[in-house]
Structures are given as C-alpha cells and as structure tokens.
Amino acid sequence: MARNRRRSNLGQFFYDLRYRIGEFSLRAMIAVVPYVPYQLIVLFTSVMARVTYILLWRYRRRMHENIDLALSSDIPDSTARHAVVRRAWRNFARSILDTIAVIHFSRQQIIATVELEGEEHLQKALESGRGVLALSAHLGGFTLIGARLGAAGYPFSAVVKQPADQRFARLIDGFRAQLGIHTISAKPRREAVRGILKALRQNHIVLVIADEFKSGDVMVDFLGIQAPAPRGPASLALRTGAVTLPMFATRNAQGSMVLSVGAPIAPVEGDDLEQSVIATTAVYTRYLEAAIRKYPDQWNWLGLPRRDRKMSRAEMARIWREKKMTRAAEIPVEEKRTSAL
Secondary structure, eight states, X not given: OOOOTTSOHHHHHHHHHXXXXXHXXXXXXXXXXXXXXXXXHHHHHHHHHHHHHHHOHHHHHHHHHHHHHHHTTTSOOHHHXXXXXXXXXXXXXXXXXXXXXXXXXXXXXXXXXXXXEOHHHHHHHHTTSSOEEEEEOSBSSTTHHHHHHHHTTOOEEEEEOOOSSHHHHHHHHHHHHHTTEEEEESOSHHHHHHHHHHHHHTTOEEEEEOOOTTSOSEEEEETTEEEEEOSHHHHHHHHHOOEEEEEEEEXXXXXXXXXXXXXXXXXXXXXXXXXXXXXXXXXXXXXXXXXXXXXXXXXXXXXXXXXXXXXXXXXXXXXXXHHHHHHHHSSOGGGGGGXXX
C-alpha cells in the first residue's frame, strides 16, 4: 500500500488502524453469523443502525439536505421526509447484514432468498453474444445482484471503486469471488475499460453502479438537480453494442428481496458519438431516478454533489486530467478497430 505523503506518521497510523479494525470486524461478523440465531443478528443490526444514525451526524445531515432538496414536492411534510432518511439508514444497515449472511448460503439458498423477475430480458440479451451492461444504483440490496445471478450460473462481473487499503480490497474481492463475482477495479480507468471490454466479449453481465453524481462530465437533470453524471455506461453501450438492462434489488412490503430486470434500454443515436453519449446518459439517468423515486427509503441519499464543498485548483486540475484520460481510455487504441463488436 502506498503511503500518503501528506499524512504524518501518527495520521498514517490511525488511517491504517481504521482499515484494520474494519477488516477484523468484518472477518468476525462473517465467522459468527452461522452460529448465532439470525433474528438476534437482525436485532443487533437494528441497534447499531440507531447508534450510528446518532453518531455519524454529518452523513445524516447530508442525507436530510439532499432529500429536502429532491423530494420536497413529492413529500411536502418535512417530518415524513426525515422518516424516509431514518428508514433509508436502517435499510442500508440491513443490506450490509444480508451481504455478509449470503456468503454462507448455498446456491439454492441464494436463489430461494432473492426472487428474480424479468429473467427473460436477461436471457434474450445474452443471446446477442455482445454482453450485458447491468445499470443499477446504490439501492436496496444492490450487493446481492451478483450473488443472485452468479448462483443461477450467469457469468457476472462488477465494476467496483476499491478501498484505498489494498489488503482490505483483496479481502472484499475474495468474498465476491466466493459468490461467483469477478471484480473489475474502477481505477486505473484504462485498465477498468480493458477489463469491461474483455468481460463483454466473453458475453458476461457487467454491473455498473451509475448513481454517483459528483464528478462526471455529462450534466443531467437528476431529481430536479443539475448534476454531473458518468459518461462510461453510455459510451460503452454505444461503442460495443452491449445490451443495457436496468437491474434493481429491492425489498418488498413483505420484507423479501426481489431482483427486477427491466427491458433493454436502447441507446440514443445522435449525429455524432458525443451527442449520442450525452443523450443516452440522460436516458439512463431517468431510469435511475424512477427507481429511486419508487423506493426513496432504500437509496443512501449521498450520491448528489455537495453544495457546500469548494474545490481547490489542484483538485480541479486532477478532475480535468481524469476526464481527459477517461475519454482517451474509453476504447484503447488496439480496440478501436473492433469497436463494432
């Protein structure tokens, strides 16, 4: 792991300590789950959700601000909006528990636990042989999408923003591999694109979580807010011919998890690639927004740009360089000749 030169020795110690605590806590929880009554673990998770809701007040405040901004017309009553935040916090805690618990499940148990709707769309999309881009969000049990499809025998890859600590990242990658999920690291960007292209050529399903509206370079209208969206999913669909399917794993009124696979989202063909990417990204955003509006208490409400945050010149320069590299890396030089795949 590369050491951050800006941190003091003491700062680096506490930075590393945070990851080690997280690592051993995760290992302990995974080890304990099979030996403790599940309802007791659910109760413990509920208690911890309440505790963290109080302690992590900065995140709670940001969630309140975002939901007030985005859903004031849908939910006029402020008390009701705050109740949505509390439920969203509890649902996020429960999704962590579900992710840990499923590691011990057999394939048959995973299939029985997560109902799959719209499988016919997935099967038909894979018949094209060009792979599938699974468009999703940090909604409900999004971490169970790969587990459910992997259990059913579908080849599955997930594009993941890795933790900075390499040791912790390898641990998480190993758990994903146990569930039949191949990890594609989102950075470096050029390597990420190569990994995605390889998976699509092998007719894999590639999960892309596209609801981080913070540093993209395509401006879209999302929940009534002008926000920067990532161009990657639209660019990949247009360049490779991969079929884009919306996929969301949400909890229903009975408390059961349902993975819904929607009909294909056709890319928008404009006069040139740039116009097509912009228009297609806007279409993708509308699908994400519709799912979030339908299940507002199952989204984390942290994916919007922070209005109180000011960028330094160095950070602005870094983002500009990344955008330039992203465009150059969308299809590597040796892949451009086969972009008609």
